Amino acid sequence: MAVTTRRADAQRNITAILTAAAECLSRDPAVSTSEIAKAAGVGRVTLYGHFPSRAELVDAVFVQAIATGEETLGQVDLTGDPREALTRLIASSWHLVDQYRALLIAAQDALPPGRVRDLHADPMARVERLLERGRSEGVFRTDLPTSWLVSVMHNVMHGAATEIQAGRITSDEAAPYITATLLAAFTPPE
Amino acid sequence: MAVTTRRADAQRNITAILTAAAECLSRDPAVSTSEIAKAAGVGRVTLYGHFPSRAELVDAVFVQAIATGEETLGQVDLTGDPREALTRLIASSWHLVDQYRALLIAAQDALPPGRVRDLHADPMARVERLLERGRSEGVFRTDLPTSWLVSVMHNVMHGAATEIQAGRITSDEAAPYITATLLAAFTPPE
């Protein structure tokens, strides 16, 4: 986009809308554009002036969320013992999962099918790489496909987010629970 | 409800609506009442004659689904080695989870909060009982709360349903994958 030609206040509003949308969508995946505009301190018309449709706004927010998530995850040390690396990765990523839970739902029913998965490609690849390494070193099981293990990790983390929201576990317990569960699940049988 | 006073054709329509709704909601959690009525071969007005609102219809369908599920699960032999009992339980329940996936979503955003969980109490208790027994026999881990283990089981099964729908695993692979994963995850550490 020709951001350079944009006037300063326009640019300011765009980022205001983006951050407001991120916050609103993370609370309620079905927020109306009106509420997002209001939260951004901007008229609804202005919002539509920058984002042609609700879907494109959600997409932009989602892309941004993935980007900042990637930044965090990129700093995690994935070298050394794969089990310890996985522990570190869980500690960082489960928080993101918890945070962007509702946003993911919003993306899933506002964006065309496949789009969500495409944007998840990078973070997914990171997990896959670590799991593959662990498998080749005999630390993680190889009797199940890597994609399945990734799915299990994903779902257990989401489950933890649900449990927290329901008040059945605390935020502090989540990471250790997830770690204990996944390390056991990924250990080779016998 | 005074089913006895109902005329025969009315009773027929009610069950037709119920089964049609079950099928439609299992495909798309957001189907309109019009489509359900159409699928049941009934006018929309007739539907509203029997179910005062969409929510009550969804509730009725959900109650029915739970009931038939309970019937299936009730026949599973949960005695003997807890690990083998769990394997049998997974074989029966994961299919139900897969089948009623969309219906659950429909229930979650049409029914008052807590209602879904209330109706799940029985199937949940069955799982808990088995896990508790396994724990007391030293076969399942006790370093994590039972409720967490139930949650993990739930989420892994739902994940499998997602993977199937995405075409990444086949229907046949699901049960063995889930079993292998959960048995490992539930095994006491060390």
Added chain:
DNA sequence: GGTAACTCGTACACTGGTGTTCGACAAGAG
């Protein structure tokens, strides 16, 4: 066969969202 129960289609009122149009106004860029 009469009657009460039920069904049907059409039509309507209502709700809550999306996206657009208009014209007046404000603010940044050069």
Added chain:
DNA sequence: CTCTTGTCGAACACCAGTGTACGAGTTACC
């Protein structure tokens, strides 16, 4: 200072769903 760019609120058209009202027609039950 001027002109372009952007903003604003109000209004509008539109869509899709829910739930209701009516009146004519049909079906089961006794």
